[in-house]
Amino acid sequence: MKSRTLLTIIVAALLVCSVAVAYKLTKSQAAGSSEESIATIGDKHITRQDWMKKMEDEYGKSTLEDMINAQVVEELAKKNKLTVSNTELEREFLLIKAVNNSFYEDSHITEKEWRDQIRYNILLEELLTKDIDISDKEMQSFYNKNKELYHFDDSYRIRHIVVKNKEEADRVLADLKGGSGFEAVAAERSTDRYTSQYGGDLGFVTENQENIPQAYITEAKNLKEDEWSAEPIKVSSGYAVIQLKEKLKARTFSYNEVKSQIRRQIAMDQLGDKATVKTLWKEAGVSWFYGEKRTK
Numbered sequence: 001m002k003s004r005t006l007l008t009i010i011v012a013a014l015l016v017c018s019v020a021v022a023y024k025l026t027k028s029q030a031a032g033s034s035e036e037s038i039a040t041i042g043d044k045h046i047t048r049q050d051w052m053k054k055m056e057d058e059y060g061k062s063t064l065e066d067m068i069n070a071q072v073v074e075e076l077a078k079k080n081k082l083t084v085s086n087t088e089l090e091r092e093f094l095l096i097k098a099v100n101n102s103f104y105e106d107s108h109i110t111e112k113e114w115r116d117q118i119r120y121n122i123l124l125e126e127l128l129t130k131d132i133d134i135s136d137k138e139m140q141s142f143y144n145k146n147k148e149l150y151h152f153d154d155s156y157r158i159r160h161i162v163v164k165n166k167e168e169a170d171r172v173l174a175d176l177k178g179g180s181g182f183e184a185v186a187a188e189r190s191t192d193r194y195t196s197q198y199g200g201d202l203g204f205v206t207e208n209q210e211n212i213p214q215a216y217i218t219e220a221k222n223l224k225e226d227e228w229s230a231e232p233i234k235v236s237s238g239y240a241v242i243q244l245k246e247k248l249k250a251r252t253f254s255y256n257e258v259k260s261q262i263r264r265q266i267a268m269d270q271l272g273d274k275a276t277v278k279t280l281w282k283e284a285g286v287s288w289f290y291g292e293k294r295t296k
Helices: 006-028 048-079 086-100 111-129 136-145 166-177 182-189 214-220 255-274 277-284
Strands: 037-041 044-047 155-163 201-205 233-235 238-248
Touching: 037 048, 044 048, 048 111, 048 277, 086 111, 086 238, 086 255, 111 255, 111 277, 136 255, 155 166, 155 182, 155 214, 166 182, 166 238, 201 238, 214 233, 214 238
Parallel strands: none
Antiparallel strands: 037 044, 155 201, 155 238, 233 238
16 A cells, blocks of 8 residues: 655655745735835836736635645644643654655745644644554554665765865865855855755764765764865765764654554545645635635
């Protein structure tokens, strides 16, 4: 059974939230005259009203829907006395970081925003699946078949800057020692064009990954968090300077620790396309601007 991972839902929701924030900020700036010119191109003007209409046409509906969904989940969670413990929140965040290893790709999303979105998704899944019974036998079987989802080895979140030769690597080290930020130098100087756009971030890696130079792991084991390598590291494409951002010790979560997560996951798979927050709108009594009749 292919699992419906929490990560996929979270990433999509965070993207929507980013648009929502941008739209709400734009609305908050609309105190000036609607005919105020906010840009000129030759003798042509773009007014604040033009700008606001474009923003509302493109983002208004999705922004409002996102706000409604958040409130629906909060209200129904309160009604059903559902809560998310700090232990559960931190466990799922840890698994996203170490096992799924994708959250680092958007540096504009803070860890607090990730935790808030994880909490939202746990509550949403609990609401959607509260009437579905999953046997302990089925959950135990799922755990036994998918233990790799609940285990990770010693993991190191590493950033790197790759350059063609040692002389360039020495200049990178000099820039870092002179106060330049690692992310900025990576974006400007690294020849690894994929990671340079993320400040050189490789995410969490382990010594068992074939695509990661063993020298990176050896060096990372001796670094403190936010510390970079004192000397350039020879790699196949030249030389590299690495920085250790975070270190996680190996861990395996027991069946009892992840039992509730597994129950939700199996139940969400059973719901399929019905597993959306909009199925909760009727219970919450939602009516909205975009023409849908009030549901009671």
